Amino acid sequence: MEVDESNLAEILLVDDNEDDVFITRKGFENARFRVNLNHVENGKDCLAYLRKEGEFSKAKTPDLILLDLNMPVMDGREVLAEISQDENLKHLPVVILTTSANEEDVLKMYSLRCSAYVTKPVSFAKFREVIEVLGNYWFTVVKLPPK
Numbered sequence: 312m313e314v315d316e317s318n319l320a321e322i323l324l325v326d327d328n329e330d331d332v333f334i335t336r337k338g339f340e341n342a343r344f345r346v347n348l349n350h351v352e353n354g355k356d357c358l359a360y361l362r363k364e365g366e367f368s369k370a371k372t373p374d375l376i377l378l379d380l381n382m383p384v385m386d387g388r389e390v391l392a393e394i395s396q397d398e399n400l401k402h403l404p405v406v407i408l409t410t411s412a413n414e415e416d417v418l419k420m421y422s423l424r425c426s427a428y429v430t431k432p433v434s435f436a437k438f439r440e441v442i443e444v445l446g447n448y449w450f451t452v453v454k455l456p457p458k
């Protein structure tokens with residue numbers, strides 16, 4: 312079930328932390344599938360991207376969204392609440408990727424039907440490994456919604 316050569320794994324990473332964006336990119340480097348990782352740094356841009364508004368008019372609908380929770384302008388909690396109510400977006404898999412291990416956040420995000428909730432490992436090596444595992448799971452095991 313690997314992604315076909317002609318097909319890119321389109322990922323939208325929504326995160327305000329540059330270091331975490333860097334590690335996430337590294338984590339996909341050894342992927343067994345081809346990745347196109349796009350990045351926006353707040354929830355407002357995430358929604359504009361998904362809705363192809365303004366500068367994002369040519370954006371491709373992602374196969375997977377990796378969503379941080381704590382961000383300026385609009386945080387991940389608000390974003391998931393919006394996505395889950397939007398008929399055009401609610402089928403998209405959203406994996407929460409955050410430093411927050413707060414049980415209230417975990418419960419709230421699953422209540423909003425996030426696809427998975429992952430806390431960012433502190434160590435670089437472990438973080439990278441988690442991204443590799445995540446990528447392999449979503450792009451070689453899971454059946455994704457049709458485009």
Ligand SMILES: [Mg+2]
Nearest residue numbers: 327379381382
């Ligand atoms: Mg953050």
